[in-house]
Amino acid sequence: MQIMSSYLNTIFAHVGVNKINFIHKSLLLIHFERKMLLLTLLIALPALAFCQVDIQHLADLQFNRFDVDQDGNIEPLEVATYFRRFDTNQDQQISRIEYNKEVDTHHANDPPTHNVLLRLFDALDYNNDSHLSQSDYDALFVAADANKNHLVNQAEFRTVFYDLTGILPVGK
Numbered sequence: 095m096q097i098m099s100s101y102l103n104t105i106f107a108h109v110g111v112n113k114i115n116f117i118h119k120s121l122l123l124i125h126f127e128r129k130m131l132l133l134t135l136l137i138a139l140p141a142l143a144f145c146q147v148d149i150q151h152l153a154d155l156q157f158n159r160f161d162v163d164q165d166g167n168i169e170p171l172e173v174a175t176y177f178r179r180f181d182t183n184q185d186q187q188i189s190r191i192e193y194n195k196e197v198d199t200h201h202a203n204d205p206p207t208h209n210v211l212l213r214l215f216d217a218l219d220y221n222n223d224s225h226l227s228q229s230d231y232d233a234l235f236v237a238a239d240a241n242k243n244h245l246v247n248q249a250e251f252r253t254v255f256y257d258l259t260g261i262l263p264v265g266k
């Protein structure tokens with residue numbers, strides 16, 4: 095009887111430890127899954143916000159703002175005109191504040207579009223000093239002009255716009 099009891103105790107003790115281990119592992123797993131869910135949400139939420147933007151439509155809107163004479167091409171002179179419109183204090187720099195104001199005149203109460211256009215600003219601001227110079231736009235023009243004819247057409251502009259904002263059109 096004595097032997098039987100100690101044998102059972104050993105078994106229970108063994109099962110008990112395993113039970114605790116099991117519960118501990120389950121809790122760890124739940125904790126891990128919660129963390130992953132939170133992480134996924136944190137990653138997905140900004141992406142979801144950007145999905146609300148029709149990126150091709152926005153690219154075309156921006157293209158049309160550059161293409162002042164509406165001939166289907168952006169010429170270097172039009173880039174200069176575009177730059178001057180943003181540079182309200184005429185210090186040859188577009189600050190993030192100036193850029194924000196100009197974006198607001200076209201996209202007030204539209205935070206997703208605003209965010210996409212600010213992504214564009216940050217992508218162009220290579221040295222992260224929150225200012226864009228005419229040379230940043232000149233570099234953008236050269237990069238966009240894929241066929242090197244000194245003009246940027248709509249297709250070339252779309253490509254560089256998707257590239258810089260990091261957003262591709264969905265189902266197009």
Ligand SMILES: [Ca+2]
Nearest residue numbers: 161165167168
């Ligand atoms: Ca033009």
Ligand SMILES: [Ca+2]
Nearest residue numbers: 181185187188
């Ligand atoms: Ca300025």
Ligand SMILES: [Ca+2]
Nearest residue numbers: 239243245246
């Ligand atoms: Ca071209």
